[in-house]
Amino acid sequence: MTTPVPLLPGTELLALSGVGKTYGTVRALEDVSLTLRTGEISCVLGDNGAGKSTLIKIIAGLHRHDEGTFTVGGEEVTFDSPRQALDRGIATVYQDLAVVPLMPVWRNFFLGSEQGHKRWGGLRIDADGMRATTRSALADMGIDLPDVDRPIGTLSGGQRQCVAIARAVHFGAKVLVLDEPTAALGVKQSGVVLKYVTAARDAGLGVVLITHNPHHAYLVGDHFTLLKRGRTAGSHPRAEIGLEQLTTEMAGGSDLAELSHELGRPSTTPDPASDHSAEERPQP
Ligand SMILES: Nc1ncnc2c1ncn2[C@@H]1O[C@H](COP(=O)(O)OP(=O)(O)OP(=O)(O)O)[C@@H](O)[C@H]1O
Ligand SMILES: [Mg+2]
Numbered sequence: 423m424t425t426p427v428p429l430l431p432g433t434e435l436l437a438l439s440g441v442g443k444t445y446g447t448v449r450a451l452e453d454v455s456l457t458l459r460t461g462e463i464s465c466v467l468g469d470n471g472a473g474k475s476t477l478i479k480i481i482a483g484l485h486r487h488d489e490g491t492f493t494v495g496g497e498e499v500t501f502d503s504p505r506q507a508l509d510r511g512i513a514t515v516y517q518d519l520a521v522v523p524l525m526p527v528w529r530n531f532f533l534g535s536e537q538g539h540k541r542w543g544g545l546r547i548d549a550d551g552m553r554a555t556t557r558s559a560l561a562d563m564g565i566d567l568p569d570v571d572r573p574i575g576t577l578s579g580g581q582r583q584c585v586a587i588a589r590a591v592h593f594g595a596k597v598l599v600l601d602e603p604t605a606a607l608g609v610k611q612s613g614v615v616l617k618y619v620t621a622a623r624d625a626g627l628g629v630v631l632i633t634h635n636p637h638h639a640y641l642v643g644d645h646f647t648l649l650k651r652g653r654t655a656g657s658h659p660r661a662e663i664g665l666e667q668l669t670t671e672m673a674g675g676s677d678l679a680e681l682s683h684e685l686g687r688p689s690t691t692p693d694p695a696s697d698h699s700a701e702e703r704p705q706p
Pocket of ligand 2 (some may be wrong): 476
């Protein structure tokens with residue numbers, strides 16, 4: 423395990439400035455800026471195709487930006503691989519978590535970073551040591567999972583997200599990037615995952631949280647960036663925006679009004695939070 427270097431709260435971890443990315447003829451991102459500091463959760467919200475995944479792929483070293491600057495710890499970088507991002511302390515947890523379902527929790531926890539002793543040119547793994555470390559790392563994060571020998575595939579989606587977060591913290595990440603960690607989860611499990619997201623922040627990490635859900639974002643976020651068709655449609659520190667405004671901006675207040683007009687159901691106050699739209703949809 424790398425010993426994390428303690429950074430003062432509020433230290434800049436990474437900054438994107440005027441970043442753009444084009445895939446062939448598709449302009450996926452244009453002039454996007456974002457700064458992340460230690461002890462901060464920065465939420466990135468946006469609809470399908472808004473450019474959220476493109477943004478995190480740039481941060482994670484999967485894709486290169488072709489406009490603007492990206493700095494990590496004040497130094498400009500262009501990553502060629504996820505390994506380079508990881509070496510700079512940037513850990514990314516993808517929605518479809520790269521786990522081996524049949525392997526026990528502890529094996530997955532140490533995947534690619536196995537501990538052991540060099541023997542005959544190979545590695546004799548220290549299973550007991552890794553089990554114990556996994557157990558204590560999970561306990562440190564307040565994660566209640568006594569049986570680390572269970573195949574990780576038998577855990578709930580929320581528990582798997584939590585293990586991935588604990589893993590990033592344990593291996594010394596400074597930045598944790600989470601792509602829609604609550605998208606496939608119910609209310610209760612989402613709450614648990616968000617609790618560990620704040621635990622990571624409290625441990626001094628900076629977190630980039632991608633989500634469709636303004637309610638989830640607002641429960642934990644310190645800063646909110648809204649993306650719309652690849653461009654920044656809003657960037658607000660928590661003190662400057664309430665949940666209601668965030669929800670309206672996210673749902674595109676004016677777009678909704680226009681849509682309800684087109685559907686012939688003008689409403690005085692569109693309520694993007696309610697989920698009655700399906701029932702109210704006009705029958706063909
Ligand atoms: N590898 C690629 N090649 C070509 N176009 C791409 C590629 N990846 C993304 N795009 C396009 O870039 C735009 C932004 O996509 P992106 O996946 O970043 O959106 P998103 O906000 O993550 O959406 P979602 O919520 O659906 O995951 C879209 O128009 C998408 O079709
Ligand atoms: Mg995406």
